[in-house]
Amino acid sequence: MLILLFGAIFSGMGESKYTLYVQDLDNTDMSHSLVTILNKTNVLNIKNVTKNDDITKYIKDNNIKNLIVIPEGYENDITRSFSDPSAKVNITYYFDPTETQTNQILRSVISSVLEGLNMQLTQGKTIIGLTEQSTVTENFGFIDFFIPGMIGFTIMQQSIYGSIERNTKFRKDGILRKLLTTPITRSEWILAKMLFMLFLAFISTSVAIGVGVLAFGIKVNINLLTIIIVIATSFLFSGIGMIIGRFVKEEETADMAAGAISFPMMFLAGTFFAVESMPSIIQIIARALPLYYVNEGLRNAMIYMNQTEALINGGIVLIFAAIFFIAGVILTKWKED
C-alpha cells in the first residue's frame, strides 16, 4: 500500500496537470502567445485572473498556490529590447513555499518556456526574466508546514492506539470485568479515558511546538481555535479507536487494526507532503479523511493565521469528532454478551 502511495506521489502517477493562475496585465499578442505556449506544455492547467483583481488579496482569498503575473508593458519591453540592449521584462511567479515539490515542477516548466522564448527572440540573451515571490506574506518553510502535521499525526496515533490497546488489554486482564462490578459507571470510565487522552494530546502538542520554536524558531500562534481543534482531534480519534476496539478481541490484532487505519491516513492526509502534490485521485481520497482537516486546521490556525480557513477546517473536525465519538461510545462494550 505504501509503495503504491509513495510511487504515486513521487512519480507523479495519475497527475497530468498542475494548476497555474495567470494574470495578464499586458493583454497583448505577445502576452497571449506566452499563455498559449504555457498551455501547450500539457503540464499546466491555466486559469486566468482578471486584470482588475488585486493580486495579493486574490491569492489570500482563494488560497492560490501558484500564479504568474505578466506585467503591463511586456510586449513593449520585448520590442524595445531589440534596439535597447538594457531593456528587460520580468514575469513574477507567486508560489506556496510549503509545496516544495509542486514548486519545483512549475518553476522548471515556466523557466523552460521563458528560455525557449528568449532563445527564439534573441538567440539566448535573457530579456524575459523570472522573479519569484512567496504567496504568503511571511516566509514559511517546510518546518512550519510539518509541525502542525506532526501534532495532528501524534494525537491520532496516541488516541487510536491508546483506545484500542487499553480496551483489549484491560478486557484480557479482567480489569474491565473488575471495574464493571465497582460503583464506577460506563460513562465515567469513558470520560476518564478521554481525560487521559486529552492530557496526552496536550503534552504531545506542547512538545511538538516546543521543539519547533526552540530548535527551528518557528512562529506559532496558540489561540482558542488551536485548542478546540486539538481537543476535537483527541475525541475524534479516540472514537475511531473505540469503534475498532469493539471488534478487536486480541492485543496482537489490536496493533494491526490500529496500523491499518492510521498509517495510510498519515501519508494520505498531508502530514508530510502537501496534498496538492499528490495525484488527483489521492487528493479526492485525502479530502475525505478527518486527519486532512486536522492538519489544515492546525496549520491555518497556528501558522498561517488564516482564521476563516481554520474555522472551516475546525468545524469539519468537530463534525467528524461528534460522529465518531458518539458511535464509539455507543459501540463500546462494557458488559459481556
Place this chain on the structure above:
Amino acid sequence: MIEQRFKCPNCQEIATFYGNPGETKVVTCAACNTKGRVIIPGEKQDNNVAIEVSHLKKVYDDLIAVNDISFTVKKGEIFAFLGPNGAGKTTTVEMIESIRTPTAGAIRLLGADTKTGFNQIKERISILPQEFHSFERFTVRETLTYFSKLYKKRANIDEILDAMDLQSHEKKLYRNLSGGLKQRVGVALSLVNDPEIVFLDEPTTGLDPKARREVWQVIANLRNKGKTVFLTTHYMEEAEHLADHIAIIHKGKIIAEGSLQELLTTYGEKTTLYIKNCHSEDARQLLEEKGFEAHSSGNGDIMVKIDYKEKVLEVLSELRHECIEYDGVDIRGSNLEEVFLRLTGARLTEEAET
C-alpha cells in the same frame, strides 16, 4: 399476587387489595375516597442468605450454557463451585456478578434482585476475575488505593496489607511480583471496600503448590472475618480444604450439592482396606463369609470394602483369629476427585474455562 390489607389514615377503615411484592399501588379508601400510594412488601427474605440463584438459564444461539440452575449460599460460608471446562461455571458466576445478562431466572445478592438493584449492592460485593492482572506500573499500595477510591466505603489499606502479609511488597511494582503475590494482591483488591461477598474466580490457577497454599490461607482468613466467599475452582483439594458448601456443575446443570461430607457420603465409594501381601485365598473366603466385600488383586493384596473406618479393626481381628499372615494394611478413603469423576465421567483440568 398477594393479598395486602391497609388501614386508611383518614377514616381508619381496613381495606384489602392485591399486588406483586415490591409493587407500588395507588389505592382508594372505599369508605372515605381518600387516595394514597401503598408499597406492597417484598417476599420475606432469609437474612442468613447471601446469594440466591433461582432457575438461572443462559442460552447462546443453539447452546444452552447454563440450564435452569438454582442454589443458595449462606452468609459467612465458603461456597465452592466446581465443574469441568465448558460446564458453565464462569458463565454462571459472571451472571451473578451482572457481567453477563441471564436469558432467564433470578439472582438475589444480599436480598436485592440483581436485575434492578445491582448498582445498589456494588458497594457490598467484590470480585477477583479469572486470570486477573492489574495495572503493571502501579505499586501494590497504589493498586489498592486506586481501586479503593472507586468505592464510598473504604477499608484501611494498611490493615489489608497486614492481613494479606503484603507489607514488605507494598512499594514493588505490580509487574515485578511473582504469580503467587499477584494473586494475593488480587484477593487483597477484593477487600478494599470491606465487602460482604467476595467472588474469587479460579484464584489459584497456574500457581505452584506453595503459592497456592498461601492463597488458601488468605481465603480461609476471609471466612474468619465473616465474609461470604464464592469460589470457582478446578482444584478438588482446594474445595476440600476450604469449602463449607460445594456445588458441582456439569453441562450447564448442577448435578450435586452439599457439604464435603454430604457429597462423599452420598456419591463417594466405600473406604477400601488394602491387606498387603496376603497370598491366602482362605483369607478372602473368610472375610466374605463374615459379610465383607473382599477381592483379590493380582499382586497378592486383598481389597476389602468397608462402610466405616471403625470396621478396620473388625477385619484385622478376624484375620488374626485365623492366624493369617500379611505385611501391612493401607486404608484409602473416598475423596471429592472420585465423586467428581463418578458424577461427570471427566477429570478437572487446569486449563482455564472460556
